[in-house]
Amino acid sequence: MNATEGKGVEAGERERRRIRGGGFDGATAGLAPGNVQANLVILPQTLAEDFLRFAQRNPKPCPLLAVSEPGSPRLPGLGADLDIRTDLPRYRVWKKGELVAEPTDLRSFWREDLVSFALGCSFSFEAALLEEGIELPHITRGTNVPMYRTNIPCAPAGPFFGPLVVSMRPLSPADAIRAIQITSRFPAVHGAPVHIGLPRMIGIEDLDQPDYGDPVPVKSDELPLFWACGVTPQAVIATVKPEFCVTHAPGSMLITDLSNSKLAAF
């Protein structure tokens, strides 16, 4: 254990060890609170280089926290003991765009050409908003955040292209301004919103019909705020239909040793 990291490392290690041992296979929200959780994408090396360029060109939907060496299941920057094959509660294994398995352990699927990508997730900035006393309606309601495909194209790289997907949170105008300030401090987890207030401008015709997640009403004294969403790379990869690909199962994230507050840019 790195003594300078303290409790965050302990909590992250403890949860990963529990998951690794088969003691937990559910949603990770609320585990190791204060620790960064990450989206996972694993691709064969032949596609990994293009995907890396895609992430570099689209940092708001694809904020890269770590990339593995080809074939290595380690991401030491996120946890000294971390093994990407065992440390998430549940995975989704895709072949040519089709979901072929939802295992709790990747070891039988592992290949020496696989590259793992850990991408920042909105849990971190939501924690910062909740700490400031800003209520997030989807959390209050216990539903998934509503997500929408926009008319904003991602910058393409190799075979990867497609629209930006955004998540929506309705807030009062005063909370909206504060939320823009707070999330601006966290570029590694999607950063500031990409849009506020006029959903038609970004190709969203009906807020009650999200493309992913559950609808949340926008009250007459609220504005809808739209953040770049980690579903974007998953949607983009789905259109490429790689011969092999792994992602985390929805809600079953990678728990890291990083603390959310360490991600603050200022």
Next chain:
Amino acid sequence: MNATEGKGVEAGERERRRIRGGGFDGATAGLAPGNVQANLVILPQTLAEDFLRFAQRNPKPCPLLAVSEPGSPRLPGLGADLDIRTDLPRYRVWKKGELVAEPTDLRSFWREDLVSFALGCSFSFEAALLEEGIELPHITRGTNVPMYRTNIPCAPAGPFFGPLVVSMRPLSPADAIRAIQITSRFPAVHGAPVHIGLPRMIGIEDLDQPDYGDPVPVKSDELPLFWACGVTPQAVIATVKPEFCVTHAPGSMLITDLSNSKLAAF
């Protein structure tokens, strides 16, 4: 001259010297670009303490850059040579709420009990927005920014109380987010907006009917953003009708040695 300040001091001194010598009595916008310009309020010492507390309690409309010693016309923090009695192009002298003179020199009005207040002005944050390529419609049109009395009360102090006055700038949603980020860096010149998007919530029924300044249309792909405005203390002082009071004449600001960029909080 303070060698560490360089060009900002030189430009500030040069413009103040020109104004002091009677060589300029117009609007200061565009003079000594990059230098902070300030709103001026001068009050008798009997009211100054209450006004100082009013400013402390309402930092968004009343961001205090400097306060003089009673009777002293100097504000050395804003310029070593600065003489508040001569260095603004034009003043307004008020007695019991009535405008009694608009002199270009205050020396014949000076009293040994006067305290001067220099308050941050939106010129500084507008310069930062323009530098980022954000177009400000009232500047493009060459009109005064539209200003509105809101239903938001200022925190009172002594005889000083009244509603917050805001200035409005319409921006595209993307520019609105960027403008919130940029102006958040400048708390000494009104800081982040106090409202966005829903003017009725702050008591503004008709954007086409500003209480001060000139109307600016809000296009269908724009949101109105509202910043706390330096007209607030002037409106509050007007209701108190002090036996004696001086303000700058509209547009004829105090040019300081401070650079706008030095005001950035981060």
